[in-house]
Amino acid sequence: MTRVSLSNLTKQFPNAVTAVNGLTLGIPDGKITALLGPSGCGKTTILKMIAGIIQPTSGDILFDGHSILGQPAEKRGAVMVFQNHLLFPYLTVEENVAFGLKMHRESPTAIRRKVADMLDLMQLTGYERQKPNQLSGGQQQRVALARALVVEPMVLLLDEPFSNLDANLRDEMRELTRQLQRQKGIPTVFVTHDQEEAVVMADQLALILKGVLQQVDEPRAFYEKPANLPTAVFFGANNILSGAATGTKVQTGIGEFRLKNQPPLSGPVNLVIRPENIRIDQEYRHMENCISGCIQSCLFSGTHTRLKIKVGETVLELATEATAQDVFPEGEKIRVYLPPEKLWGFQSQ
Numbered sequence: 001m002t003r004v005s006l007s008n009l010t011k012q013f014p015n016a017v018t019a020v021n022g023l024t025l026g027i028p029d030g031k032i033t034a035l036l037g038p039s040g041c042g043k044t045t046i047l048k049m050i051a052g053i054i055q056p057t058s059g060d061i062l063f064d065g066h067s068i069l070g071q072p073a074e075k076r077g078a079v080m081v082f083q084n085h086l087l088f089p090y091l092t093v094e095e096n097v098a099f100g101l102k103m104h105r106e107s108p109t110a111i112r113r114k115v116a117d118m119l120d121l122m123q124l125t126g127y128e129r130q131k132p133n134q135l136s137g138g139q140q141q142r143v144a145l146a147r148a149l150v151v152e153p154m155v156l157l158l159d160e161p162f163s164n165l166d167a168n169l170r171d172e173m174r175e176l177t178r179q180l181q182r183q184k185g186i187p188t189v190f191v192t193h194d195q196e197e198a199v200v201m202a203d204q205l206a207l208i209l210k211g212v213l214q215q216v217d218e219p220r221a222f223y224e225k226p227a228n229l230p231t232a233v234f235f236g237a238n239n240i241l242s243g244a245a246t247g248t249k250v251q252t253g254i255g256e257f258r259l260k261n262q263p264p265l266s267g268p269v270n271l272v273i274r275p276e277n278i279r280i281d282q283e284y285r286h287m288e289n290c291i292s293g294c295i296q297s298c299l300f301s302g303t304h305t306r307l308k309i310k311v312g313e314t315v316l317e318l319a320t321e322a323t324a325q326d327v328f329p330e331g332e333k334i335r336v337y338l339p340p341e342k343l344w345g346f347q348s349q
């Protein structure tokens with residue numbers, strides 16, 4: 001079921017920046033939707049519009065099928081956790097978490113029980129009387145999440161919640177958040193500019209570039225079936241060959257390539273392939289979609305060996321899983337295979 005629907009949502013700021021441009025997106029119930037995109041692409045603006053902190057220029061926001069644009073922030077039932085989590089500094093952990101429940105005029109007994117349960121879930125029992133400045137960054141983050149979750153919001157909005165934490169704590173918080181989200185089933189919009197984080201956290205992932213939605217899908221699809229060239233490139237498919245297509249064949253400056261499992265193309269196209277999808281083929285196992293070049297550089301990165309291969313003026317990047325026997329001397333000739341099902345063609349004009 002779709003809990004929150006964004007329909008043709010646009011936000012134009014007075015200084016002429018179109019921060020969000022015609023965004024249509026469904027936020028399903030009980031799942032995490034990650035909004036991914038580089039700094040300035042409009043992620044926070046989208047969350048603020050859902051929360052009711054700013055108003056869209058045009059378009060609509062529906063909760064359970066009803067427009068909530070006329071409703072003030074406090075009536076919407078969306079709770080936002082900001083990047084710099086904004087705890088009340090003079091309130092204790094317990095009072096911070098209880099704050100929303102008090103605003104909702106819940107009974108003192110219910111408040112005490114809910115706060116204790118939530119602190120237990122967040123592994124914060126024992127810290128009830130501490131003030132935020134007596135807590136570590138990770139603990140403050142958990143208080144901020146506890147404060148948001150305890151009111152059982154209609155939708156939870158998390159804006160880059162873990163970007164201030166070190167790598168270990170971040171992993172821990174990602175896991176805890178996923179676990180809690182599963183348990184409570186609250187539809188969650190999770191904003192990040194970190195691709196790995198988006199993929200780890202998301203049931204549904206939406207890539208936004210310059211205020212425009214590029215693709216919304218399960219995370220795996222961004223690696224296996226990107227919707228367009230910018231999406232493929234954002235997700236690391238950095239080998240681009242321009243050429244001219246006739247059906248499933250494409251003539252490029254370094255040879256002809258065949259495509260598979262794709263609708264036929266015609267005219268100018270860009271071919272794109274991920275570094276790990278290019279394969280070394282010194283034994284001539286494949287007769288088509290192969291090219292020969294020179295090894296320009298060879299870099300070992302722990303788990304992978306990354307090769308740069310020069311074919312005429314074009315440089316292709318290839319990543320193979322590293323084995324001890326892999327030695328690729330610079331300047332040596334190498335023959336590689338670009339599998340037709342891993343080569344994506346996008347019409348360029």
Ligand SMILES: Nc1ncnc2c1ncn2[C@@H]1O[C@H](COP(=O)(O)OP(=O)(O)OP(=O)(O)O)[C@@H](O)[C@H]1O
Binds near residue numbers: 037040041043
């Ligand atoms: N109140 C405002 N007035 C004018 N322009 C704004 C305002 N808020 C944001 N913008 C502009 O809108 C665009 C999107 O901003 P937004 O904060 O949504 O980006 P973001 O994707 O959250 O970036 P980051 O990852 O850096 O947090 C930016 O170009 C920004 O400068």
Ligand SMILES: [Mg+2]
Binds near residue numbers: 045159
């Ligand atoms: Mg932001």
